[in-house]
Amino acid sequence: MSRFFPAPLLSVSLFFLWLLLNLSVSPGNLLLGALLGVLAPILMAPLRPQHAHVRRPLVIARLIGRVGIDVIASNLQVARTVLFMGSRPPRSAFVHIPLDLRDAHGLAALSMITTVVPGTVWSELALDRSVLLLHVLDLEDEAAFIEHFKHTYERPLREIFE
Structure with missing residues (x-):
């Protein structure tokens, strides 16, 4: 599962940000937002080799x-x-x-x-x-x-x- 969603919070955030920026929940925007939310973290994962460990x-x-x-x-x-x-x-x-x-x-x-x-x-x-x-x-x-x-x-x- 982590292979398809290396950063699930980022995926969800990108999806909702896409919808917010377009001010539309049309099927096309839902599809584009989902694609952006899934593909962007996968394509950019090699650029971020070190993961943050946030505490407190x-x-x-x-x-x-x-x-x-x-x-x-x-x-x-x-x-x-x-x-x-x-x-x-x-x-x-x-x-x-x-x-x-x-x-x-x-x-x-x-x-x-x-x-x-x-x-x-x-x-x-x-x-x-x-x-x-x-x-x-x-x-x-x-x-x-x-x-x-x-x-x-x-x-x-x-x-x-x-």
Whole structure:
């Protein structure tokens, strides 16, 4: 069965996403959605040799909530920084963050989190995955930022993936 459905959740998600994007449940769209849901994971399975072992669903839920809150707060902070730039220019800086997270899936999730949170940009990852170079739009205290980043994002991802 796993030969035809190497990623059953992905197959179901692709099927429903196809129907949602087309806003139709016509027989043709049902057939195309089913074909997409079955064939895409089979054809792309060789591209993903390493399977993720996700643990602790409650930590995932807390992390998603925390990222949502941080996105809203960061949007407000970036807007305030841009609107009132004349009174105090932003203190942009590159920050080297030592990483304990080594799992490829966890690092991918961390890169997505830093991408969606305004004011931070993932700039570079060391070849040995030990240090992340992050650009921060307005940095007040580097040590406090590193501690917050590691505690808020890296630690939960380690619990989930390692």
